[in-house]
Amino acid sequence: MGDVRLMKGNEVIAEAAIRCGCDGYFGYPITPQSEIMETLMIRRPQEETGMVVLQAESEVAAINMVYGGASCGKKVMTSSSSPGISLKAEGITYLAGAELPALIVNIVRGGPGLGTIQPAQSDYFQAVKGGGHGDYKLIVLAPASVQEMNDFVDLSFKLAFKYLNPAMILSDGVIGQMMEKVELSDFKPRWTAEEIKEISGSWATVGKPADRERNISTSLDLDSAKQEIFNHKLQAKYRAMEENEVRFEKIACDDAEYLFVAYGSSARICQKAVEQAREKGIKVGLLRPITLFPYPTKAIQEMLKDVKGILSVEMSAGQMVEDVRLAVNGKVPVEHFGRYGGIIPTPEEVVEALEQKILGK
């Protein structure tokens, strides 16, 4: 067994970053995720692994520090919560446009505007459909446990470097603030300059030796024909992600006649709701998307031969439900149930919604 501890989700993000050989964290305080930077400041990874931790003057600066660090072929990250992610949107689309790997953590709170500091899932569209301008996609991972907060840090960096694309961990205050048992990852050393040269030498801006052309981190191409070709390349990359990187979990789906689709903290609630519904004799299962982009569209479609209706459960006014409906394409009824503004639904409410909206009781 590795290093097993009882920790908060946010603290685990920080610990996992140090352990996976992250080179730099740049952030700005905002509830409910400030523990990530605070934990890093207490841990002083500068002295342990050489990881740089810096409190920036704003989320805008933080994401642009990430852009600079990512341009150097380094493993760099930032974290924030909803209003801060809105500010980072510019930097995120630049990262995507310059094809740079990076990790962005969003511990979502209720909105719009300054909203509330309580948990929500109302940034799904922002994470999955854009948020910034242009045709780009983030790899979006939605942890449903403190353990996954740990595991997805390293996974995000792996995927980000595999596809040269920013990745986002989309979580919320429920999981960020929750204490749970977690097996921490083993320590991995940070990449050396030689390793960076090997892994990212064709693009990283580390200083131009005489034997290669200059490397340039840029998202600019004024030539429309070239810009279109570049966009084709991006789209091909996103299709490859859809082919290879879809992750999801199915719970009690084998004999399911009805289905919950829910991610992150809503999936935890739905897991309880599945038990309660089954006690009442309703054969319902849960499909939990782990990657929100790429979305488990096919996994939902494969369920359609058996299920008679789907309830998308989210702490939002109904965002992911659109992707469920796209997958289902009218074949069975799809409804949304959500509480929002920082209210967390109970399993009882979820079962009741299933009965009313899908079973028609």
Place this chain on the structure above:
Amino acid sequence: MAKFKGAIVVDTEKCKGCGLCVVACPTKVIELARDVNGKGYHYAHMANADACIGCSSCGLVCPDTVITVYRVKAS
């Protein structure tokens, strides 16, 4: 002090005819040509070559770095 004689070579196709070298030259060597280059600019050239002292002033101020300067000690 030794006196110098100089000469400049202007990459006339890359010159944009801004005239800054003309102003910078202390001995009024350079003029803009009546002809234009491929881009339509009146390029710089040595109109008064004998006066060039190879001081590099023109080269220093040229925004497009299209002037090369040579210099020899005057005999």
Place this chain on the structure above:
Amino acid sequence: MTATTEINKIISKENLVYNKTSVLLDNEMHYCPGCTHGVIHKVIAEVIDEMGIQDKTIGVSPVGCSVLAYNYIDIDWQQAAHGRAPALATATSRLMPEKYVFTYQGDGDLASIGCAEIIHACNRGENIVVFFVNNAIYGMTGGQMAPTTLEGQVTATTPYGRDCKVTGFPMKITEMIAMLPGTRFVTRQSAETPGAVRKLKKAAQKAFENTRENKGLSFIEIVGTCSSGWKLSPVKSNEWMKENMFPYYPLGTLKDE
């Protein structure tokens, strides 16, 4: 001996005293005739060449006319979002402390949209060099008012002249930056005469030496022209600059520690 043959004798390798540094690429610059950006690029490239730091220097280009600076100086580059260059440079320098990192920014980029990023990078004393090109206008977008636009100056968005009661005052950001303890070397230069270019080059060299010695942030403002934005010829632009810009933005070193 005819004049031509004499010239041809002078024009030979051993008599060469000034030519383009190889750190400056052969790509034709997209700048308007007479644009100060070209002179500054050349100066930076020459200093990089002479200091032998081409393989250790990373430039950060802004949004503005010099967005494509990476096409001209043969080093690794990062292209930043509008105003954000100091944030990129911060991370780059901290993650690779042995490198020479500089930003190159216009007055709109640095003093307007990127005001927060530059002030805080300066305040943290990042070990970087900042080249700040003040041409009192937004060149790239067609000559609109910048924070540095002079009182009464006509631009596309101050067609009747800048009225400071409405738009605020021409911003002396270099003076503000000199006040910050994080900065080591703060200077205001120009590039319109051979002497000015030589001084600018010395300043640039000193700035990169500061980086080498890990001294912190060096800030070089260059008061320059934008003949297209000002709607004057390049030569007239220099005259206008001397008459109007220099009194308000006096040249010289504000801080050298």
